[in-house]
Amino acid sequence: MKSADNRYTLVLDSPLGRLGILIRDRRIQRLDYLANTIPLKSAATPLERRVLKQLAQFFVNPEHHFTLPLDMQGTDFQCRVWQALTEIPAGQALTYGELAARLGSGARAVGNACRNNPVPVIVPCHRVVSAAGIGGYAGSTGGREIQRKQWLLRHEGFDGPALKIRQKTPYTGLQHSQQRNLHA
Template sequence: MPATYDAILSAPFGKIGVRTDGARIRAIVYLPGHVEGLAPADALTQRLAEQLAAYYDDPDAVFDVPLAAAGSAFQQRVWQAICAVPRGATTTYGTIADTIGAMPRAVGQACGQNPFPILVPCHRVVSARGIGGFSHHAEDGFYLDVKRWLLRHEGAMLI
C-alpha cells in the first residue's frame, strides 16, 4: 500500500512528502523527483511549502511550523543536539554521542529516525571518516545526493 501524503512538494533535489495530523507536521519524507506532486491539502502544508521555498532561496530562513511529538526521550535528546548545530557547520555522530553520553551508532540510528529532516537538520551530522549515511541509507545514491545538496546549499560542503 503506497504511503499517503498531505502534500508532495517540489524541491531542488527531488520532492518532499509531508504528513500532518491537521494541526502539526507528523513527517517529512524525501522522495525522488519522478514522484508526482500533490498540492498542499490545508493551510499548514501550504505554510510549510512557503517556508521550504524560502529556505531554498536562503538557507538562513526560519521554520516555525508546529511539529507533532515524536520519538523516544533518547531520540529527542539527539534531535535537540542536532538543532544546536548552526547552518554552515557540521558535527559528527561521535561528538553528539559524547555530548549526550551515548554511543555514536545509537546517535546514527536516532538521526535516521528523524521524522522532520531539514527542520531538524540531521544532514549536518557526518561520520568521522566522511559524509556518512543518511536516512538509514548507504553512502551513495539518492539520499546521499540530498545530503550533499543540503550541505552545499548551507555552505558546509563545497564539493
C-alpha cells in the same frame, strides 16, 4: 524513498526531489523523499501553505530557521538527539561522536536517531557527519540519499568533496575540545 500512497497531506517539488509531508492534528509528523512520479498535492490549509513557504525560504536562504509545529514520535533519547540537531547552525557540522559526547551517549545511538529522524531538512540531521567523511543519510550510505546530504551541506556553505567537508567558520557553540576541525 517511500512508496506511493495517499497518506501525504502535501506533495511538492524541491531541489532535493519530490517531498511528501504528512500533517496530523495540525502538526507535521513526517517529511519523506518520494519518487518524482508521485502526483503533486497543493497546499490547501494555512498550515500547509506555511510549510510550503518555509521550505521555499530554506531552499533560497539556508540560514532560514523553521518555526513549524512538529509531532515527532520517538524514544526519549531520539527526541533529545532531534532537539540537539536543531541547535546546530546552518553551515556548521558535528560528528556523530561529538554529538554523542555532548549528549552523554554513543555515536552509533546518535546515528540511529539521525537515521530515524521523521522530518529531515526541517530537523537537520544532515549536519551530523562521520569522523571519516560524510556518513549516512536517510538510512543509506550511498546513492541518491548521500547526494541529497551533500547538496544540503553545500547549500548551507560547505564546499569540499564528501570526504573533505569544510565549513565557512568553526561551530563555536561547544567547547574547543568538542569541535571538529572541518577545514580542508
